[in-house]
Amino acid sequence: MKTYLGIDVGSISTKFVLIDEENRILSVSYFRTEGNPIEAIKKGLKELESHNSKHNPDIEIVGVGTTGSARYLAGVITGADLIKNEISAHAKGVIHSFPEARTVIEIGGQDSKVIILENSVVVDFAMNLICAAGTGSFLDAQAFRMGVPIEQFGEIALKSKSPTVVSSRCTVFCESDMIHKQQIGHSREDIIAGLCQGLARNFLNNVAKGKNIKPPIVFLGGVSENLGMRKAFADVLGEKVIVPEHNTVMGALGAALLVKKNPAGKTKIRGF
C-alpha cells in the first residue's frame, strides 16, 4: 500500500501523520521535541516503523513532507520530497478536513498565527512578531508556577464564575499581575480563567489585528486542547470556535497531503 508521511517539527512538539492514497489517516503520533529535534525525528520514525510492522506490514512510504520551524533540518534528515512553511501546511490540512472554514487560529508552543481563507484559498495570514504571550510555553510556565498540571488547566478555568481581569500585554507583567491577584485573594479558578481571556485578547490585538475574522472559526495547535482557551476565544470573539479532529497535528497532515498532491516521481526518503 502506498502511503505519504507528514512531519511537523515544532519548538515544543513533534508530530507525525501517515496517510494513504485515499487521504485516510493511518497513524498519528505527537510527542515533545524536548529541545532536540534530531532525536525527536529519530524517535518518531522508530515508533512509526514498529507501529507499521505490527499493524500494516505491507506499507510503503512513497513521499515525505516536512513542516514546522525545524522543517529544513527534518527535510535533510529524512530526505523529504517537500519542505513547506507551517502556514501553508496548516491551511492545506484545514481546507482538506474542514473546507467551510474561513478563519484559522493556530497557537503552538512558541508562535501563534491567524490564517484567513476564502473559497479554500489562503488570502491573508499573520504571525506573532514581537510577543509570545498566549503561546503554549507561556501557559506551560504559568501552570507549573500555579502548581496545576497543564492537562487540567482548561477544566479549572471552566469552573470560574467571574474571571479576574489579568493584564496581558506582556508575559512578564502578566505574570506579576497574576501573582498580585493571588496575593489579594482571588481564587485560582478565576485567575486561570482570567489569564485565558487575557491571552485571547492579546492574540486578537497583536496577531489578528486588522484581519477580517469571519466564522466558521477553527482553532488548532497544542493550545487548542486547552478548554479554557477555547471558551475564552469564543467569549472574546462572540462566535462559536470549532476545534476539529486532529487539531494538534493539522500541520503534519497538511504536509502529507501536499506531498501527495505534488509527487516527486521517485522519493528521496532515506528510510527508517
Added chain:
Amino acid sequence: MEKPIITFARWGNYTVAFKTLFEQLGLEVIPPEKTTSQVIAEGARMAPEMFCFPMKVTLGNYLPALKKGANTIFMVQNVGGSCRQRYYGVIQEKVLKENGHQINFLDFRATPKDIYRTIKEVSGASFWQILKAALFFFKKLRLIEKIEKTAQYCRPRELEKGATDRLLSDFFSKLEKINKEKDFSNFKKDALRKLKGIKIEKKADLPKVGLIGEIYTVCDPTINFEVERKLGLERIEVHREMDITYHLKKIIFPWKDWVIQRKINPYLRSTVGGHGRDAIYEILHYIKEDFDGIIHLLPMACMPEITVRPILEKIHQESGIPFLSLSLDEQVAEAGIDTRLEAFIDVVKGYYQNKKS
C-alpha cells in the same frame, strides 16, 4: 587641520557610486563596512535603543572605517522629508564623540546649495571639478539602478539558477574600481551586453510583486534579507519604484508630491513625513497595474510607514491583493522572515492562479 579621510553612510548597491563621487573630488575615501550581523550589533549597541534601525546600521558601518583611519563622515539630512532621519547626523555625531572617536562630522541638508558648500569646504575642489564629479556620480548611479531593474526582470526567468546574481556581484565589485570616464563607458557596454546574454525564458508569464515602504530598507538587500532575490528565485517578478533617482526627482520636481497627494486623497489628506504618501500611491498604482502581491518593508518604529500601515491594510482588504508588512530591526531573525515570505509566496501564487482561471 589634518587631511580629511572620508567615510559615509552605506546604502546598498549605491555605496559604490558615492565612493566614486568623493574620489573624483580628490578626497581619500575609506568606504563604510558591508552590513553584516556584527556591524548591526555594534551599531545597535552604541545607538539609542528606541531610534530607527537605519541609523543604527549606518553607525555600525562607520565603525570599521573609522578604525582604518577615516576621520570625516558625510551624512545627509532630510532624505525622506520630515521624519527622524533629520536627526541621524546630530545623534551619530554625539554618540561617536561620546565613544571617544575624534571625527569631523559633516551633517548637511539635501539642498544643492548646502551640498555644494559642504563639498567645496572639505575638498577645496573647483566648481567645474565638482560638477564633473557629480555628473560621473549620476552616470554610475543610473547604471546601478538599471542593472538592478534588469536583474529583477531576468532573475525569475533565468534558465540557469543563480546566473543573474553571479553577474551582479561581479559587476558591483568591478564598478567600485572604475574611476575614469573611458573605462566606465566600456564597462557599461560590456555589462549591458552580458545582462542581455543571460539565457531566459522570454515568454514566461509570471506573478508580479511590488515592493513598497521605507526607502533605505527597500533598497538595501543586506538589510531586507535579500527579499528581491528570494522572490526572484521563486519565479516571482519584483518591481520597486523607490530608489535614489526616484527620491532626487522628487526634490527637483516638487510637484510630484502634489500629483501623489491628489491620487491618494480618498485615503490620506496630508503628509505624514518620510515616504508615507508614496507607499499609498505605490500600492494603488500596483493594484491598477494588476499586480499579484505587495510587500511593505519598514524599519521598526519608522513613524511615517507605521502611520500609513493601517491604510495599506485597508486597501489590501478592499482590493483583495495579497499583502505582507515586514518590520525589520536588529532583533528580527531571518528564519521568521523566511517563514512569512514562503507563506506569502504561496498566497501570491494562489492568487495568480485564481485570477488566470
